Amino acid sequence: xxxxxxxxxxxxxxxxxxxxxxxxxxxxxxxxxxxxxxxxxxxxxxxxxxxxxxxxxxxxxxxxxxxxxxxxxxxxxxxxxxxxxxxxxxxxxxxxxxxxxxxxxxxxxxxxxxxxxxxxxxxxxxxxxxxxxxxxxxxxxxxxxxxxxxxxxxxxxxxxxxxxxxxxxxxxxxxxxxxxxxxxxxxxxxxxxxxxxxxxxxxxxxxxxxxxxxxxxxxxxxxxxxxxxxxxxxxxxxxxxxxxxxxxxxxxxxxxxxxxxxxxxxxxxxxxxxxxxxxxxxxxxxxxxxxxxxxxxxxxxxxxxxxxxxxxxxxxxxxxxxxxxxxxxxxxxxxxxxxxxxxxxxxxxxxxxxxxxxxxxxxxxxxxxxxxxxxxxxxxxxxxxxxxxxxxxxxxxxxxxxxxxxxxxxxxxxxxxxxxxxxxxxxxxxxxxxxxxxxxxxxxxxxxxxxxxxxxxxxxxxxxxxxxxxxxxxxxxxxxxxxxxxxxxxxxxxxxxxxxxxxxxxxxxxxxxxxxxxxxxxxxxxxxxxxxxxxxxxxxxxxxxxxxxxxxxxxxxxxxxxxxxxxxxxxxxxxxxxxxxxxxxxxxxxxxxxxxxxxxxxxxxxxxxxxxxxxxxxxxxxxxxxxxxxxxxxxxxxxxxxxxxxxxxxxxxxxxxxxxxxxxxxx
Amino acid sequence: xxxxxxxxxxxxxxxxxxxxxxxxxxxxxxxxxxxxxxxxxxxxxxxxxxxxxxxxxxxxxxxxxxxxxxxxxxxxxxxxxxxxxxxxxxxxxxxxxxxxxxxxxxxxxxxxxxxxxxxxxxxxxxxxxxxxxxxxxxxxxxxxxxxxxxxxxxxxxxxxxxxxxxxxxxxxxxxxxxxxxxxxxxxxxxxxxxxxxxxxxxxxxxxxxxxxxxxxxxxxxxxxxxxxxxxxxxxxxxxxxxxxxxxxxxxxxxxxxxxxxxxxxxxxxxxxxxxxxxxxxxxxxxxxxxxxxxxxxxxxxxxxxx
Numbered sequence: 001x002x003x004x005x006x007x008x009x010x011x012x013x014x015x016x017x018x019x020x021x022x023x024x025x026x027x028x029x030x031x032x033x034x035x036x037x038x039x040x041x042x043x044x045x046x047x048x049x050x051x052x053x054x055x056x057x058x059x060x061x062x063x064x065x066x067x068x069x070x071x072x073x074x075x076x077x078x079x080x081x082x083x084x085x086x087x088x089x090x091x092x093x094x095x096x097x098x099x100x101x102x103x104x105x106x107x108x109x110x111x112x113x114x115x116x117x118x119x120x121x122x123x124x125x126x127x128x129x130x131x132x133x134x135x136x137x138x139x140x141x142x143x144x145x146x147x148x149x150x151x152x153x154x155x156x157x158x159x160x161x162x163x164x165x166x167x168x169x170x171x172x173x174x175x176x177x178x179x180x181x182x183x184x185x186x187x188x189x190x191x192x193x194x195x196x197x198x199x200x201x202x203x204x205x206x207x208x209x210x211x212x213x214x215x216x217x218x219x220x221x222x223x224x225x226x227x228x229x230x231x232x233x234x235x236x237x238x239x240x241x242x243x244x245x246x247x248x249x250x251x252x253x254x255x256x257x258x259x260x261x262x263x264x265x266x267x268x269x270x271x272x273x274x275x276x277x278x279x280x281x282x283x284x285x286x287x288x289x290x291x292x293x294x295x296x297x298x299x300x301x302x303x304x305x306x307x308x309x310x311x312x313x314x315x316x317x318x319x320x321x322x323x324x325x326x327x328x329x330x331x332x333x334x335x336x337x338x339x340x341x342x343x344x345x346x347x348x349x350x351x352x353x354x355x356x357x358x359x360x361x362x363x364x365x366x367x368x369x370x371x372x373x374x375x376x377x378x379x380x381x382x383x384x385x386x387x388x389x390x391x392x393x394x395x396x397x398x399x400x401x402x403x404x405x406x407x408x409x410x411x412x413x414x415x416x417x418x419x420x421x422x423x424x425x426x427x428x429x430x431x432x433x434x435x436x437x438x439x440x441x442x443x444x445x446x447x448x449x450x451x452x453x454x455x456x457x458x459x460x461x462x463x464x465x466x467x468x469x470x471x472x473x474x475x476x477x478x479x480x481x482x483x484x485x486x487x488x489x490x491x492x493x494x495x496x497x498x499x500x501x502x503x504x505x506x507x508x509x510x511x512x513x514x515x516x517x518x519x520x521x522x523x524x525x526x527x528x529x530x531x532x533x534x535x536x537x538x539x540x541x542x543x544x545x546x547x548x549x550x551x552x553x554x555x556x557x558x559x560x561x562x563x564x565x566x567x568x569x570x571x572x573x574x575x576x577x578x579x580x581x582x583x584x585x586x587x588x589x590x591x592x593x594x595x596x597x598x599x600x601x602x603x604x605x606x607x608x609x610x611x612x613x614x615x616x617x618x619x620x621x622x623x624x625x626x627x628x629x630x631x632x633x634x635x636x637x638x639x640x641x642x643x644x645x646x647x648x649x650x651x652x653x654x655x656x657x658x659x660x661x662x663x664x665x666x667x
Numbered sequence: 668x669x670x671x672x673x674x675x676x677x678x679x680x681x682x683x684x685x686x687x688x689x690x691x692x693x694x695x696x697x698x699x700x701x702x703x704x705x706x707x708x709x710x711x712x713x714x715x716x717x718x719x720x721x722x723x724x725x726x727x728x729x730x731x732x733x734x735x736x737x738x739x740x741x742x743x744x745x746x747x748x749x750x751x752x753x754x755x756x757x758x759x760x761x762x763x764x765x766x767x768x769x770x771x772x773x774x775x776x777x778x779x780x781x782x783x784x785x786x787x788x789x790x791x792x793x794x795x796x797x798x799x800x801x802x803x804x805x806x807x808x809x810x811x812x813x814x815x816x817x818x819x820x821x822x823x824x825x826x827x828x829x830x831x832x833x834x835x836x837x838x839x840x841x842x843x844x845x846x847x848x849x850x851x852x853x854x855x856x857x858x859x860x861x862x863x864x865x866x867x868x869x870x871x872x873x874x875x876x877x878x879x880x881x882x883x884x885x886x887x888x889x890x891x892x893x894x895x896x897x898x899x900x901x902x903x904x905x906x907x908x909x910x911x912x913x914x915x916x917x918x919x920x921x922x923x924x925x926x927x928x929x930x931x932x933x934x935x936x937x938x939x940x941x942x943x944x945x946x947x948x949x950x951x952x953x954x955x956x957x958x959x960x961x962x963x964x965x966x967x968x969x970x971x972x973x
Contacts, residue, residue, distance in 0.1 A: 006771040010757070082751030082823075085721055086808075090772040091745030116817050215721055220737065617725065618684040632725050643726070645677070645690050649888045649925055649957070650871075650879035 003092045004100050009102030011074070018073055022112035029062035030055070030120040039666060040131045040337065040352060047322040049130040050121060050138035052174035055184070056320060057119075060145040063079040064181050067109050067149030072158025074105050075208075079161060079216065088215075098212040102205065106156070109153055113146045128355045133339055133348055140190045141320040148195045151177040154204035158232065163216035169612040173207065175236025176200050188318035207232045218613055226613075233612050245531040246405045257521035261298050262499075263512055263648055266294070266305040269469035269476050271497050271510055277521070287513055298421050304429070305475060306421035308436040309381070325378065329387065329398060338398055340389070345375035347398060359403075366403040376405065381419065387430060390420040395435055407452060409442060425468045434466035440495055441466065445476050445502065452504035457496065457540035474507060475500040520559070532566035533573075536603040540564045567603060574607040575600035581607075585616055586630060596646070672697050672851045673718060674820050677727030687713045689875045690727065694867070699852050700841070701850055702862040702883075703855040704954055705872030712752060712853040715823045718853075719749050732819060745773060747815075748817030752824050755807025756809040758797035762790050762807060762969055766814075773815035783838055784810035788833075821853035826861055834858070839866055855879075859951035873958050883950065890953035891927060892946045895920045895939035904938070907931060912956045921946065923956040 001009070006513035023182040033055025038046055078087050078102045088094055117139065125134045150319040155177040163172040180200040194264040210225025211217075218229070223265045257278050264284070272292060273285045284292040327339035329347065336358065339348045348370060359366055362373025377391035387397055388408070395409040395417060415437040425431030425445050433449070435442040442451040444469050454477060456464075462482030468475055477498045499507045519520050532540070540563045547560075578599035582592040600605035624641035635642055673695035680688045688710035695701045701848060704709050706722050716722040719732055720739030730737040734743035762785060768778040768821075785792070788806030790799070798806060805825060812820065820841070826834045838861055841852055849960060856862055862869065871879040890911065897900070901920045904913055909931045912923040924931060936943050948956075 001771050003772045006768055010768055014757075014759070082753045083757075085716075085751040085754040086755055088721070088756075088768075089719060089744055089747075089749045091741045092772060093741055093775075151855060214723075217723055220723065224838055248677065461777070618681045631679070631686075634677075634726060643679075643690060645692070646876040648877050651881055652888060 003090075004096055007097060007100035008104050011101050012108065014077075015070070015074060015104060015108045017107045018070045019112045022070055022109060025062050026059065026113045026116040027119075029058045030110075030116050033058045034120070034124070037130070043132065043322070043328075048132040049124045049134055049322075051141055051320060051322045051409040054143070059142055060181060060185055063113055063145045063149035064152045064177065066113075067179070068156040070109055071105060071153035071158075071208075071515070071557075073156075074101065074160075075157045075212075076160035084215070094213050095209065098209050101212075102154075105157070106150065112147065113149065113272040113562075117142050117146065122609055127357070131350075131352050131355050132322075132337075133327040133341070133350060133357060135343075137319065137325060138322075144184045144187075144190065144193050144197060144320075147194055148181045150195060151204055153179035154201060154208045155232070158204060158208040158211055158229075160215060160422045161211040161216050162218075162229075164612070168234060169236075172236030172240070172612065173204060173232045176232045177205055178239060179235055188316055190318070190319040203228045205232050218615060226607055230609060230613060232604060234602070235610050236552075237608045237612065241534050242609070245534050249531050251324065259519040259521055260517060261519070262517075263345075263478065263480075265305065265467055265476055265478075265497075267303060267469070267471075269303065269467075269472060269474060270501060271478075271512065273515070303469065304424035305465040305467040305476070305641035306423035306432065306434045306480070308419035308421050308434055308441070308464040308466065310418040310436045312531050321642060331547060336400075337663050338400075340378065340380070341370075342380060344370075345378055347376065348374045349403070361398065361403060361405065363405075377632045379417075386421060388420050388433070390417045390435070392416050394601060395420045395433070411437055412437075417441060419464075421466070426470050432466070432468050433462075436464050441477060443468075443477075443500070445473075445475070452501050452502065452541070454498065454502065454504065454506070454660050459495065461495070469499075472499075473502050475502075478512075481544060484561065530566065532563040533570035533586060534604050535563070535567040535570065536601060536605060537564070537567040537571040538601045539565050571600045572605045574604050578607050580608050585614065586633070670697060671695055671761050673701075673729070673731050675714075675718075675727065675729040676716065678717060678724055678729050679726040680710070682724045686875050688717075688839060688872075691872075691877050693870055693877060693880055697851055698849050699868045700866045701854070701868040701870065702866035702871050703872070704857075704859065704862060705854065705855075706958060707857075707958060709872040710875045711872055712823055715821060715853075715855060718821065719747075719790065722745075729914060745815065746818040748812040748815060748820040750808055750812045750820070750822040750825050754801075754804045754825075756796045756804065756808060756811075757794065761795050762927070763792040763806065765796065766792075766812060769811050769814070774815045777816045778817070781810050781814035783815055787788050787840060788836055796921065800833075802829045802836070805829055805833060805837055806840075809837060813840065818850065820850065820852045820854075822852065822880040824857065825856050826858050834861060841865060856889045859949075859954050863950040869954075871954060871957060879956060886953065887948070887950065890923065890925050890948060890957060892921055892923045892943045892948045892952070892956070893932070893935060894946055895922060895935060896944075898940050902946060905934070907934070912959060923948070923953070926956065 036054050037052050039229040078084050105313045121139050122129045155173040180197045181197050183193050196595040206225050206228035210221040215219045221334040239583040260276040262274045272283050276282045278560035284294040302526035337350045347356040351358050359368040360370035363376050364374045367373045393411045394407050396405045396407045399406045418436050420435045422430040432445050441454045444451045461479045463480040479495045497510045521571045574595045579596040582595050595610050616629050619628040622636045629636040629639045671694040675691050675693045678691040703711050717724050738964050868882050896919045901915050909924045910926050911925050915919045
């Protein structure tokens with residue numbers, strides 16, 4: 001057997017108890033997640049089966065914790081006492097030893113987590129177990145969870161092997177791992193998330209390998225393992241700095257006051273502004289900002305509008321959400337549910353009691369065998385599709401009783417349907433139907449009634465809101481700007497509202513004022529902004545440049561100027577500290593300039609990284625010049641004197657030619 | 668002296684602000700049994716760990732079998748047998764499993780030698796390491812260290828905590844190695860009786876500084892003890908750099924000298940009422956005298972007695 005094989009065998013044997021623990025932890029996570037599954041009626045937002053949000057979160061935490069523990073225990077056990085010497089003193093490269101240990105650890109971890117995942121997948125794929133359809137791609141979320149565990153595994157190995165203070169920089173590699181966990185939990189693209197996670201795992205693996213090669217010291221290591229260690233520590237430092245600053249800021253300034261302003265429509269069709277402030281309920285003003293005496297939330301006060309998003313946008317699919325595979329349709333909620341299977345574009349009828357698929361509705365009608373149903377020409381542009389579906393040329397819905405598709409609207413020749421939706425008319429919450437094409441908005445206020453057309457205005461529109469004022473028998477149509485109301489701190493033009501009669505005539509048009517969706521009420525020189533001094537100057541600078549490029553040259557807000565100035569100040573302070581430190585440590589010119597520049601660009605995190613990665617040697621008093629000198633240098637950096645060589649009292653040379661004892665009585 | 672197997676030049680190690688080893692310059696000749704002696708915390712283990720490439724030197728350097736210790740190559744590790752202080756082994760492994768784990772790494776694994784050593788210590792091949800006594804563990808660790816047939820054996824306090832029988836067995840095994848040509852043993856120890864029994868060279872560390880490095884024979888020649896006799900209470904001896912230690916009794920003073928010249932002996936003889944009498948000194952006494960140089964042991968006890 002080769003040295004690598006021998007090492008592998010030994011590691012597998014040692015990891016058996018750890019594998020059992022990981023297997024048990026992952027299995028418990030799956031069992032707990034399935035046990036906590038909410039009823040399917042509540043699964044619109046939380047998902048179901050393998051993609052139920054609690055299950056996904058619990059398995060992510062379980063994978064990360066067990067992997068970190070496995071990596072730590074595998075490497076920490078051999079760092080104590082002289083077992084380390086027994087391990088590494090053999091005629092093979094330490095890289096080979098590390099590779100064998102890591103290969104065994106990774107294999108054991110993957111095995112111990114994949115087995116429960118496969119078992120859970122098989123179980124949830126059985127029709128009677130989960131009250132919703134299954135898709136094999138539900139596994140992908142757990143695959144990234146398991147991959148994120150690899151970053152934690154190597155972080156655990158690095159923490160175990162690297163020599164640093166426990167209350168100092170020892171736990172910092174967890175920062176990168178937590179970041180990878182965040183990517184696993186938040187990134188919507190599978191391959192992108194997997195690539196990012198594996199890249200961070202490679203960084204921590206390299207850093208752990210470096211620590212293994214150098215017996216835990218920061219030097220001597222190859223440049224690439226030191227670079228990986230730097231990246232890993234930098235992520236940890238950034239996390240600690242951000243977290244600490246956030247805690248301190250929230251303690252010093254618990255209130256973060258802001259204001260959101262929306263356009264709303266009262267029951268009589270009047271356009272008003274609805275203002276939300278923190279610690280206060282919504283209030284209403286007229287379009288000029290004058291307060292209105294309206295009790296918020298009063299039934300029937302506001303018009304329920306259909307939101308038709310017509311701007312061209314790429315639909316973000318998130319592989320960790322059920323909506324990427326199935327859309328729940330709002331028919332027959334109690335005993336049966338319709339699911340639009342996005343991959344096949346069929347409507348599956350699912351029986352909640354027997355937990356089986358009853359059949360599928362396709363363009364060719366309903367069939368008990370789903371594969372017989374032909375795809376429906378439906379365009380999925382939004383996840384909130386409920387009862388209405390549309391293709392390029394028609395709008396249709398399901399007739400639940402008849403189990404067939406009913407066409408509600410057919411677009412005139414040459415027009416492509418962009419969006420369709422329902423709005424409340426009187427007591428019927430879905431009585432009105434609105435359809436937007438590239439040129440027109442079509443509306444109808446009652447079932448089987450005629451659609452009236454309204455030409456779309458000649459400016460860029462993002463969302464069209466359509467409602468109905470029963471008393472006046474008029475439609476209210478608002479043309480909102482692209483981006484609608486989301487995340488806009490700058491004043492946005494809100495465009496116009498049109499009031500349209502039942503016959504399609506525009507009765508009047510109201511211009512809406514420009515609005516700031518989000519307005520910060522806290523003073524500019526707030527505590528929160530004072531912490532910008534901890535930010536890397538590069539971040540706000542890049543943000544500012546990006547904003548200027550994105551929206552074109554324009555005035556820069558005072559907030560941004562403050563943040564940028566304070567972070568630049570932080571960068572300068574860090575650079576000065578780094579230069580002083582490197583100068584005192586007699587670092588090379590290149591090293592000094594490099595660390596100073598890096599500390600300026602990355603702020604306080606850069607300086608902390610310098611402290612974490614460079615162990616400063618001791619200094620002693622030079623016997624020649626009496627100044628403090630570094631013990632690691634052969635000659636004094638001040639006077640050039642070498643260290644005094646203590647003479648031995650008895651040597652072979654002295655026997656050959658006896659000389660008086662050179663050591664005085666006080667040695 | 669043939670080419671040295673270990674050579675250090677100004678080897679220094681600091682732990683934070685504490686100096687663990689100060690400018691060690693040492694040469695270990697091939698084919699000898701070299702004892703590395705010193706009190707606890709004098710820097711013996713630190714030196715050995717640096718020689719093994721397990722610890723980086725703060726300053727200076729060392730070469731073992733011609734290889735730089737800072738980057739000790741795998742082939743060099745194959746030629747060096749290293750027995751660490753605590754005899755740490757994988758506790759869950761049996762003797763046979765430890766052999767099976769160790770053997771594939773070493774191309775010249777000597778199974779007969781391994782079997783001979785474990786038989787010497789009376790070890791069962793099916794015994795788990797965790798169930799072995801301290802002496803048996805030491806024997807097993809030594810067997811694992813010897814079986815690769817190393818050119819140089821470095822042992823860090825191998826007899827620490829062993830009973831006399833186990834110590835004797837360990838020493839016999841070490842002597843077995845020295846019977847082979849050109850094999851060198853470099854070992855640290857507190858047990859000077861053992862050193863006297865097997866070592867032919869000695870290096871003494873005190874407070875991180877090398878105080879002696881020579882053959883045992885030379886050391887014995889350099890450190891000598893004489894008795895000065897007086898008719899009454901002994902006078903205070905004059906300050907002489909050669910005096911390592913003096914111990915006053917009722918009518919005599921025992922003086923231990925290092926590197927004593929004829930002039931020194933003449934001065935002492937003038938003080939004594941009778942001719943100087945040399946007392947045979949064991950290696951242990953000689954080393955203790957050297958290491959307790961600063962303690963002024965005789966004077967301290969004299970003060971207590973008075």
